[in-house]
Amino acid sequence: MTPREATPHPQVLLMVPTSVGVGLTSASLGLIQALDTIGLKAGFLKPFRQDELNGSGADRSTALVTSTLGLRPPDPMPQADMERLLRHDRQDVLMEQVIDLYDQTIERHASGAPDVIVVEGLAPTTHGTYATALNAQLAHALNARIILVGSGDCDDPQALAEQLDMHAQSFGGLRSSRTLGCILMRMRNLPGAETTAALAPGSPGPLHDEALLAALRRYSPTLATDRFHLIGVVPYNATLTAPRVLDVARALNARFLSEGEAASRRVLSTSLCARSAANALHVFRPGSLIVASGDRDDIVLATALATMNGVPMAGVLLTNGYMPNDNMVEMCRPALKTGMPVLAVDTDSFTTAKDLAAMSNDIPMDDLERAEQVTRFVAGHIDLEWLKENLSRGYPDRLSPSAFRHQLVKLAQAANKRIILPEGSEPRTVEAASICQRRGIARCVLLAKRDEVEEVARNRGIDLPEGLEIIDPDGIRDRYIAPMVERRRGKVNELTAEAQLQDNVVLGTMMLALGEVDGLVSGAVHTTANTVRPAFQLIKTAPGYRQVSSIFFMLLPEQVVVYGDCAVNPDPDAETLAEIAVQSARSAQAFGIEPRVAMISYSTGKSGSGADVEKVRRATQLAREQAPHLLIDGPLQYDAAAIESVGRQKAPDSPVAGRATVFVFPDLNTGNTTYKAVQRSARVVSVGPMLQGLNKPVNDLSRGALVDDIVYTIALTAIQAAQTPTP
Incomplete structure (x- = not known):
């Protein structure tokens, strides 16, 4: 499988207000101006509109960013659409639409992809009680770091500290690497603050009053430190709030x-x-x-x-x-x-x-003078040096489940491949094929009798889309007998080939082998062996590979990781395990996941011994020799590979420990057990198994697969077909 070219993703800063009326849009405007001052191109995104705060007409935040800073952000999603998806428990679809807006933000940026995207979160209102939970989902979907936007009185540091501490809990607390810091807006009684003069960005000003910082730390020791920085302290200015x-x-x-x-x-x-x-x-x-x-x-x-x-x-x-x-x-x-x-x-x-x-302090859309003054004033109170140093360190690139699903659909639509579905009259398969055909994910071919498919559609209320192919297998089997005998010369004759072609999976695999379709998906009613065996016999391995293996994409709450091999090789030797590692890393990269490969064992580093550990150690060495450009380390225990704090303790010099994205298990027993334990106990969605190492893509489904699982597996297969070189 050919890896996609890795492109750096913009860092995302999610602005989360602690209450209504803290000056969220003003803080966003000032931050974008400050980023420009330190040489970082910034984009802006407001994912959701809040009608009770915005009123009728165009979205105020988006309009102000457009008129003041010359950016072209996309329009936010209407509040009614957002709430409809929440009511129907479709947060997954909601976050995929956010990812689409994120992509539009990048595409609309005039001077190429931005370095940073500033995202305006939801304000908690009496109506919008979902704001906090939805902001947390936004942070995960966009792999965003959090900047809290608050307001208060410097004479009451306890209330201010408690306010920030409470709101940070939704994002892992003040000590979390995700919570970057806060911008305090409209601060009253800030010692030394000028009440009228607006500062130019970068000029000295009352950024941090030491007495205020010390008072905040008394009530919350992490506040105003490098763990949770006061990025800006903006004094109240009557002139800039004047309507x-x-x-x-x-x-x-x-x-x-x-x-x-x-x-x-x-x-x-x-x-x-x-x-x-x-x-x-x-x-x-x-x-x-x-x-x-x-x-x-x-x-x-x-x-x-x-x-x-x-x-x-x-x-x-x-x-x-x-x-x-x-x-x-x-x-x-x-x-x-x-x-x-x-x-x-x-x-x-x-x-x-x-x-x-009771009038709002918000800046009206057509008050460009005030918007520009506020932007300069806020930017002048941002700690530019700290911001520049911190953002230059980067942030671990995690592909969120929402971004992964959105990317699958986009890549599959661009691939425009023809995918054969041998279980053509199976109800979930019929529905999934209809969805894929309608959304342009793939050109699906149902291998089944038309009347059976139409009956399933009637029973499930499915509207079969125009262009969905239905091929009666009885009408085409004979034409594949001779090619199959030729392909398996010495192993089958005409009689045995005819008998084997009665199985629609074998028939579909022959269609794939002859290039009549681009990929095959099966397994909703067949076993893994039924799906995989014909592929081994008729498709064969791709050049440069000796083995076929499998991976699962595990959609963890904050990121997507890869598990391999969990479905094919029972007890791989060191050479096979090394090949699985390289295959899995390339597959991860092809789907936008930065590969950091952990070779899993029951011990970490040199702490253990025994034949099983030595196999993993040897496989790690071989994998590094085969792909010296990849980050591969092992043996690593699962917790040392996955948990940052454990990784630092057990393998402090490892480039992979604590941040692995590809987990290679030592045998099928370990891999299959682990993936099912994580999937069922943590309620994690898994996509796969996806077979790797074949000349052409064939993928297996779980017999308990949901319609969405089948849709995403079809998308995976279409993408594989586009990225697999023609043999």
């Missing part, structure tokens, strides 16, 4: 009596005037929005006078549905000519003040 008068009008559904400069004047403060103008002169200051009943002529006149005296007021908001009379409007005309906005609402002054206080 335009236009935004106030939209939020309150107000009418403009005079729009003036509503699109540019910002509301720095709101003053509810219930007293006489003489007792409220202190509120007539720059950026102030005066709220008063429409019949308060004194307040209206005082506001107009202050404006004409050069005070740049934000505007006047008249309540209770009262309108100034025409004479009053005429007297205020000079003030209106300066651009002062005047708005009116029907609600009373107290209700209006409450509505103003």
Whole structure:
């Protein structure tokens, strides 16, 4: 099997808010700007839309990233579609759609593949109680590192530490390698923080106050260390949270009596005037929005006078549905000519003040000025040196189950291969073939009588897609007798060939051997021996291989790993075991898994002895000689190969221990037992067995295979067919 060219994947940073209103989009904008400052190209992805936060219209985060940073992220998935899949327990499909959006993010990036993709997670809301669980699934699906985005008061470090500690638990805790750190937004009472000046990225500023760091560590020792870094501490800045008068009008559904400069004047403060103008002169200051009943002529006149005296007021908001009379409007005309906005609402002054206080601090999509200011301000408070050093170390490349399934479908669609299914009237096979045909995963051929297939389809409510081939085996068997006799000269004659071809698996294998189809999938009702034996006899091994072996793709919660051999070779010698290791590594690489091969035994390194350990040790040496470019180590115990902490302890110098992606078992007894134990006890999906080492792809199914299992096995087979050189 020809390995695919390995391409580096962008690192993924998942921004997880600790609550609504922490400034998640502002943090994302600032982080992307900071990454650009240190020379890293960044993309942006918001997988899911949250209607209760966004409102109607286009997605706000995506629109702001587009207008402010010039990126072209894909639109997020509608909330209704997301919730429908959650209700039907189809998180697997949901995450595959996220992977598709991730691929689109890379494809849309103007200057080639980005180095980093910043992903905006879900905010926990009363409606979206699934946010925390879904963010954890996003982290696994995208192999993302977590940046928590929080907010708080520097005078209450205990609440801040507990908030971060609690939210980190969903991702393995503060000490997990997945949790990178946090960005604290809109921090109040930050010592030394400037309240108005915006910093340029990279310029010195109040990034980390030592007293704050020490206080946080008292309540959670891991906080603000290299294990969980304070990537940014952004002070509250009233100027950067100030809405335009236009935004106030939209939020309150107000009418403009005079729009003036509503699109540019910002509301720095709101003053509810219930007293006489003489007792409220202190509120007539720059950026102030005066709220008063429409019949308060004194307040209206005082506001107009202050404006004409050069005070740049934000505007006047008249309540209770009262309108100034025409004479009053005429007297205020000079003030209106300066651009002062005047708005009116029907609600009373107290209700209006409450509505103003409840306004969101989020940046409107069309407020480019504020978005650019916020982006620069946040970027100026990011610890660039730490970020550059940490991201340069990289992060272990793990192929998640969602990414693996998505990749299988995409590669299979591109391969466009013809796959024969000898168990053509088996109900699960009929349904799987219909799905594959409809989605373009493969051009499936059902080897069965048409009336039997149509009856199965009727009984299961399957709509047979156009183009799905159904071939009656009785009508074609005779034409394969002579080729089979020729292919197995001296071993079969016409009578025995005719008898063997009564088995549809043998018939399908002959079709594959003659190049009429590209691959074969069987085993839903046949044993492994029934599927594999004809392949050994008629297809033979590929050039350079002496053995045929098998692997399973094990879809663990956080990544996909390869197990081999778990289905074919009962007790391989060292030479065969070495070949299985090389075959398995090449198969892993062909499907996008970076191969780090662990030769499994009951001892690690030189700690054990005996014939079984020596076989694994010898096989490791031979495999390294056959493929010196591969990372191969052994003997390793399973825990030393799979668990980072155990690997560091038992094999500290191993390039594989603790991070293995390909597990090669010493015999079939160990391999088959292990894969079934993991599959059943941990409820892990396994795809396979996939046979490797054959001239052409033949793959076996478990007799308990689900429809999805068959679909993915067909996809595997189609990909193998595309990657297997023609003999």
